[in-house]
Amino acid sequence: MKYPCFFPKTLVLPALLSATLLGCGSNQELDEYGDPTATDVPYVAVTQIVEHPALDAVRDGLKDKLKEEGYEADSSLKWEWESAQGQAANAAQIAQKFVGDAPDLIVAIATPSAQAVVGSTDTIPVVFSAVTDPVGAELVPSLEASGGTVTGVSDLSPIDEHLALVADIVPDAKTVGVIYNAGESNSVSLLALLKTEAEAQGFTLQEATVSSSADVATAAKSLVGKVDVIYVPTDNTVVSALEAVIQVGNENKLPVFAGDTDSVERGAIATASFDYYEVGRQTGAMVVRILGGEKPGDIPVELANTVDLAINLKAAAAMGVTIPDAIQSSADQVFE
Incomplete structure (x- = not known):
């Protein structure tokens, strides 16, 4: 039965009056009948810097x-998700909006979104995911339990x-773009890690920088004739426009390698990378712990814990490369 918010005093029983006052005099939201809605389900807000397969x-x-652990969106969990469409300004606006909405927890996917959220609140728990260097990005002081409101998963x-994979597949390669x-x-x-490892493994680096996804095709073309292979790291701007790099690789028989498995499926030759779906599940397990009462500051930052070898035979053929049998036989994922 639906009760209105007004009753003659002589007809109201004490229990009914108490229930009515809770529905009409509190700050609870009311449904279309004037009854209080359920407000005790957790509220998780998720912000993502850009949409591409890995993220x-x-x-x-x-x-x-979260669903597996009993937190299902739109029933036992209030779930809100926003993409910044690759724009730092949008990421900042989303972060401010979410902080104003006061969710129980904010999940920030990728470094720019995580920086925006952590810079906007020091009270709401934050779990980051797919962040390369959380210490360098000033999200946490170390990978140990920080005692603060932030933790997460690094990729x-x-x-x-x-x-090493580049050397095995393209043994004559000397210069990496x-x-x-x-x-x-x-x-x-x-890039700092890449410079160190390139020197250790005998490669020379040729850099091409971009500021937006619209610059990626031009940057890829600028490397033609100067490098033996192109390497695309887990850079959100570049990965969101990966097809432009793949096209340059195919047209110029210039091998393209990547830092993530989804990019190999999209047309890069190979990588040793994480399963980003599993990175998400690893992040979800951390969120469940916090929703269950643990403090984020008591949870150390975790590293993505599964590395798979992925190769794309069709891409290799298109770029004039033959992947050795030994690598084919040891690959965890083969795209054809």
Whole structure:
């Protein structure tokens, strides 16, 4: 039975009066009948810097893990998701909006979104995901439990394995072209690692920087004739426009390698990388712990814990490369 918010005093029983006052005099939201709606389900807000397969897989893994643990969107969980469409200004606006909405927890996927959220609140728990260098990005002081309101999952790429893979597949390669956005702190950290590993493995680097996805095709073309292979790190700006790099690779028989598995499926030759869906599930497990009462500051930052070898035979053929049988037989994922 639906009760209105006004009753003659002589007809109201004490219990009914109490219930009515709770529905009409509190700050609870009311449904179309004037009854209080359920407000005790957790509220998780998710912000993502841009939509591309790897980050979308993180989001999907997160959502599926939460559902598996009893937190289902639109029933036992209030779920809100926003994409910044690759724009730092949008990421800042989304972060401010979410902080104003006061969710129980904010999940920030990728470094720029995480920086925007952490810079906007020091009270709401924040779990980041797919962040290359959380210390360098100033999200946490160390990978140990920080005692603060922030923790998460890092996807620091195994750069040494990536360059070793280039050497195994293109043994004559001497110069590696790398395309990245210098405005992404995660990419700056990766470039520093890449320089160290390139020197150790005997490669020379040729850099091409971009500031937006619209610059990616031009940057890729600028490397033609100057490099033996192109390497695309887990740079959100570049990965969101990966097809432009693949086209340059195909047209010029210039091998393209990548830092993530989804990019291999999209047309890069190979990588040793994480399953980003599993990264999302790993992040979801951390969110569940916090929703269950643990403090984010008591949880150390975790590293993505699964690395798979992925190859794309069709892409290799299009770029004039033959992947050795030994690598084919040891690959965890083969795209044809």
